[in-house]
Amino acid sequence: MVRDFAETGLPPGWEVRTSKSKGLPYYFNTSSMESRWDSPEGTDPEKLKVFMASYHSSKAESTAQGGGGDAIRAAHLLVKHEGSRRPSSWREAKITRTKDEAMEIIQEHERKIKAGETSLAELAATESDCSSARKGGDLGFFKKGDMQREFEDAAFALQPGEISGVVETASGLHLIERLNA
Known part of the structure; x- marks a missing residue:
């Protein structure tokens, strides 16, 4: 689902995706194929904060199943x-x-x-x-x-x-x- 700047606060071409390996959100530019953990230049931090809290937040639930040993x-x-x-x-x-x-x-x-x-x-x-x-x-x-x-x-x-x-x-x-x- 593509969301626009008014909802996400991200500049044009950027979207939030979830890392398959870490299960964490990252930022992806669909034009340049650039990916990054930190929000791109030109992001509206207040809009992004609301968007992330609404769509990419869980109450401290971890998908990890046990740590084992000294973890x-x-x-x-x-x-x-x-x-x-x-x-x-x-x-x-x-x-x-x-x-x-x-x-x-x-x-x-x-x-x-x-x-x-x-x-x-x-x-x-x-x-x-x-x-x-x-x-x-x-x-x-x-x-x-x-x-x-x-x-x-x-x-x-x-x-x-x-x-x-x-x-x-x-x-x-x-x-x-x-x-x-």
Whole structure:
């Protein structure tokens, strides 16, 4: 089903598709055959946010069937900044916020979660700069060596149901929740 800019916020020729290998949404240009994880230049982030929340979101349901061995399952909420490894996301084609501004945003998310106003999964679905947002931030199962060192150190230190404080990686600032298997 082709959707136009008024609904998706994507520039002409771009559409949202789902990766067969990862089960995550990505952006595909039907003219140039270019595909990318981050939204293309010219995207209306507010329209895309509403579209993705409506059509590409689930409440932290993972299709992974068990992790086995030393694997754990976690979800996260990512706030990128201009110094992030890839300063763009499904929400914004070009992220220009400073690291300090990103820190303020993620600390407010952390406050809301810890106050019981919302869950990490609910916030991640609309506010995370990671494409895992469509799964409520659920990254599925992973083992040591699969993620950035700072991220996995924090995730493996958590008990199931526990949420980390702010964790900084080359990708940006994260809140991580260790999920039950």
